[in-house]
Amino acid sequence: MQSDSLLPPYLVDITTHLAQDESELWDWFATEKVKSEYTDQVRLSLLKSAYRIDQASQPDLYSSAQKIAALFGIESTVTLYQAQQTTELNASLAYIPDEPHIIFYGPLLKTLQLEEVEAIIGHELHHFLLWEMQGRRYFTANQILSAMEHDRNADASHLESARLFSLYTEVFCDRGALRATKNLDVAVSALVKMVTGLEEVNPVSYLEQATEILEIEKKGSENQSHPESFLRTKALEVWSKEEAEKAEDVVADFIRGGRQLGRLDLLDKKQFSELTLALIKTVLEHTWLQTDAVMAHAKQFFHDIKIPEKGNKEIQHEQALKSLVQLVKTGAKDIQDYFCYILLDFAVVDRNLEDAPLAVGILVSKKLEILTRFSELAKKELKITKKKFDELKASAADLVAKLDEPENLNE
Numbered sequence: 001m002q003s004d005s006l007l008p009p010y011l012v013d014i015t016t017h018l019a020q021d022e023s024e025l026w027d028w029f030a031t032e033k034v035k036s037e038y039t040d041q042v043r044l045s046l047l048k049s050a051y052r053i054d055q056a057s058q059p060d061l062y063s064s065a066q067k068i069a070a071l072f073g074i075e076s077t078v079t080l081y082q083a084q085q086t087t088e089l090n091a092s093l094a095y096i097p098d099e100p101h102i103i104f105y106g107p108l109l110k111t112l113q114l115e116e117v118e119a120i121i122g123h124e125l126h127h128f129l130l131w132e133m134q135g136r137r138y139f140t141a142n143q144i145l146s147a148m149e150h151d152r153n154a155d156a157s158h159l160e161s162a163r164l165f166s167l168y169t170e171v172f173c174d175r176g177a178l179r180a181t182k183n184l185d186v187a188v189s190a191l192v193k194m195v196t197g198l199e200e201v202n203p204v205s206y207l208e209q210a211t212e213i214l215e216i217e218k219k220g221s222e223n224q225s226h227p228e229s230f231l232r233t234k235a236l237e238v239w240s241k242e243e244a245e246k247a248e249d250v251v252a253d254f255i256r257g258g259r260q261l262g263r264l265d266l267l268d269k270k271q272f273s274e275l276t277l278a279l280i281k282t283v284l285e286h287t288w289l290q291t292d293a294v295m296a297h298a299k300q301f302f303h304d305i306k307i308p309e310k311g312n313k314e315i316q317h318e319q320a321l322k323s324l325v326q327l328v329k330t331g332a333k334d335i336q337d338y339f340c341y342i343l344l345d346f347a348v349v350d351r352n353l354e355d356a357p358l359a360v361g362i363l364v365s366k367k368l369e370i371l372t373r374f375s376e377l378a379k380k381e382l383k384i385t386k387k388k389f390d391e392l393k394a395s396a397a398d399l400v401a402k403l404d405e406p407e408n409l410n411e
Contacts, residue, residue: 005039006175007130007138008168008248010256013163015141017267022144025235029143038095039142046094050081050103061109063119065125068180069100072129076100078121081111089194091120093127097136100128111199112190115181119190122180141165161265166225167255171235184240195229203233210234220257227255259331261338272338275327277302277318279339282364283346288403289357293350321368328370340365340374344381356403360383361398 188203210230365374
C-alpha cells in the first residue's frame with residue numbers, strides 16, 4: 001500500500017491535528033466497535049440499493065479494475081455495482097475495510113469509453129487507497145470531521161475543516177484517474193462527461209476554458225464537497241506537467257486561494273492564536289508600555305501571557321512574525337484589518353501614554369508590511385488628521401527609541 005507521500009499536505013496536517021488535539025474523540029472513532037457498526041451499515045445499504053455486476057458478464061471491466069488496483073498496490077479483489085433507479089452519471093466507493101466496492105450510477109457504462117471508465121475506477125480506488133492508508137488514519141479523520149460538521153454545536157472552523165478535507169480528498173482521487181490512465185486527455189474527458197452527461201467532449205477545449213476562467217478569477221473553490229470542474233481539470237494538468245512539490249503548491253492555491261477571516265479552519269484558528277500572541281508580545285517588548293491598563297488588556301487575549309525581556313526574543317516568536325508577514329501578504333483584506341485593529345487596541349488602551357503606543361503600532365505595522373492599511377484605519381478610527389499622523393509616523397522611531405533608553409525606563 002502507498003505511503004502518504006502523494007497526499008495533499010492539507011490532509012496530512014489536519015489529520016495530525018485531530019489525532020493530537022482531539023485525542024479522546026480520535027480514540028473513540030478508531031475503536032473496533034465503531035468501525036464494525038459502520039461496516040455493517042455500509043454492507044447492508046450496498047446490497048439493498050445496487051446490483052452486483054457479475055464478473056463473467058463484464059470480464060474486460062473487471063480486468064481493468066484489478067489492473068488498476070494492482071498499480072495502486074491494492075491486493076484486495078474489486079467488486080463492481082450498478083446503482084438502482086438513478087439517471088445521473090456518477091460513481092462512488094462503498095468503503096469496507098480491505099474490500100473495495102465501486103458503484104456506478106446512471107448510464108455511465110454506456111456513456112463512457114472503457115479507458116474513461118478506467119479513469120473513474122482510478123478515482124474511486126484512490127478513495128479506497130486513502131481510507132486504507134497509514135492504519136486507516138485518514139478514514140478516522142474523515143469520520144471525525146463528518147461528525148463535527150453535523151453537530152448542532154459546530155462552529156465555522158469545524159465546517160470549514162470538513163469542507164477543505166472533502167475538496168482535497170477529491171483532487172487527490174482525481175490524481176488516481178491520471179495515474180490509472182497515464183493520459184491527461186482521458187482523465188479530463190471522463191470528468192467532463194460525468195458532470196455534463198455528454199457522450200462526446202473535447203478535453204483540450206475544456207482545459208482552455210478552465211485556463212480562461214483562472215485568468216479572470218482566482219479565489220479558490222466555493223463548493224462544499226467537490227471542487228468546481230475547471231479547478232479539478234487544471235489540477236490534473238498541473239500534476240501531469242509539474243514536479244511534485246511545486247504541483248502541490250499550485251493545486252493548493254487552486255483549491256483554497258488566500259485566507260479569509262470568515263473562513264478559518266481548525267488549523268487557521270490555532271495559527272491565528274499563535275500569531276496574535278506573537279504580535280502582542282512584539283508590542284509589549286517595550287517595558288514602558290507594560291502599564292497596568294495595557295497588561296490587563298493583554299490578559300484578555302491570553303490570561304497567562306509572559307513577555308520576554310527585550311533582546312531575548314524566543315526563536316518561535318521570530319518564526320511566528322515571519323509567518324505573520326506571509327499571511328498578511330497572501331490573505332484577504334480582512335486578515336490585514338484583524339491585525340491592524342489589535343495594534344490600534346493597544347494604541348489607545350492607556351491614554352496616559354499619549355501618542356507613544358500609536359508610534360509603536362506604526363513601527364510594528366511597517367515591519368509586518370501593513371503600514372498603509374494601518375495608517376488608513378488609524379486616521380479613520382482615531383479621528384487623526386493626515387498631517388498629525390504623518391508627523392507622528394516621521395518621528396515614531398526616534399520617539400520609541402528615546403522611551404526605550406534605560407534612564408527613561410527607570411523614571
